[in-house]
Amino acid sequence: MNSVVCIAQVPDTESRIKIGADGRHIDEAGLKFIVSPYDEIALEEAIRLKEKSGGDVTVLSFGPDRVQQALRECLARGATKALHVKGEVADADSLGIAQVLAAAIKSVPHDVVFFGKQGVGTDNSLVGPMVAELLGYPQVNVVTHLEAGDGKLTAHRELEGAEDVVEATLPAVITAQKGLNEPRYASLKGIMAAKKIAIDVKSVADLGLSDGDVYNQRVKIVSLELPPEKSGGRKIDGSDAAAAAKEIVKYIREEAKAL
């Protein structure tokens, strides 16, 4: 069973976001980048699949040179191969990214293609299903439980207050949700072993795509803005719980009109 795990490198979730000089991108200066948290869950699931039934786990990322650091981290956790497609991911829309990844995935043996359910930050939740469509594969989105083998998989897909159990033939695309597993940390042994693995580097042109395909922004960012700073509202003393409760109910009834 071979897996490909598509990795997005994103600003640490604790980061303060600043707008860049062009007013359309974030200012990357001083930002710490991490593997997108849902992608960590996707990677863990692929590693568990490999530990159970063998095969390779290839981690794949499209982006500038800094994404190699994310790929290294994934190798240290247990991925066996890494592929970096060089490009300005921030200038491509989701479908442009999906086209790059779909072309790259074709060059690697795979039964299951894993994504996180969303890239934390851009929060689009689009690339995984787009890749599934481009490759003609079935998709199961926002997965909290997975079993794969014998040319098919069964996955639990999270809905609003319910879940679907979906069966799909392989190859298939899975997007991972929290709860699927608890991702492991890299071991020292893993970190040492990862250093011996060479990261395969390709350009968009190597994949047979042109910049015109990849950077044809069907979704174009016109501007990026910070939300207005909230100053905080009224603060009351709650040492008399009964009085505070009355005050809160008054607010709920009169302001929120929710009672």
Place this chain on the structure above:
Amino acid sequence: MAGVLVVCEIQNGKLKKTSREALTIGRKLAEAAGGELVAFASDAAVADDAGRYGAKKLCVAPLGVYTTEAYAAALKQVIDDVQPAVLLLGGSSNGRDLAPRIAARVNAGVASDVDRLEWTDGKLRARRPVYSGKAFATVEVTGTPAIATTRPNAFPPEETGGGAAEVVNVNVPAIEAKSKLVETKTPEAGELSIAEADIIVSGGRGLKEAANFSVIRDLAHAIGGAVGASRATVDAGWIDHQHQVGQTGRVVSPNLYIAAGISGAIQHLAGMSSSKHIIAINKDPEAPIFRVADLGVVGDLFQIVPALTEEVKQAKASH
């Protein structure tokens, strides 16, 4: 063509709230673009309901429960028939599953989870929160059609008083599906999901242990809200991740958000600060949560929340 097509979902025989929201903004876009509002659903029974929110036509494909491949194939057929300028889907689990699939099929852009939409200069312009609401991006979407998924609670449904939509049957293409739905599990009967709730009551580390979530549940139950949670409590295993509000949980914008024992880590604030009314209860007067709260109560949640639950029950009983 300049029309707007809205993919509608049905729940208990009626249009789902996210679908009514998408129809409402879809009608405004259709007016601006000078075209018709068309709905797509799996049952003609919602023709009245769709008309009430401004749809002139309802394209019906009797597909039953949602599966990606069958719905994508039928939707592609409807797009070919109707040729809309804009395609909208409510930002539900199914809407978010279908939008990227169809976008890749028709080579169109998708603006996800938008909270503003307008039609200007012959283009679809959308605003969407990014970095879990730490910033807002305004985007221009191109494609035939241009596609967007609407953020739950961002577009309050408005009835137009229109009559039933004219039903048009879709010539559903036969496909060989590579996936199938085995079953739908509905656990925890009666538990409201935070995704679409109007009221959310959330607990944080201040609860001290898992069992104390009962304090939060009691209030949520009394007020008719969903139970939310901070990342710390989910990571500690006190409550299931489906309840997590924040950057690695759900980004929510209910009418009322009550945070008890949540100090307000940046990633939690990002997930809830766009709520319309925020009440925070915390014993630390310096807690960051108070910066986004409309009403802050400094005190012991174990005293205040149960008192509030009682007060809410009385207020409800006196109605």
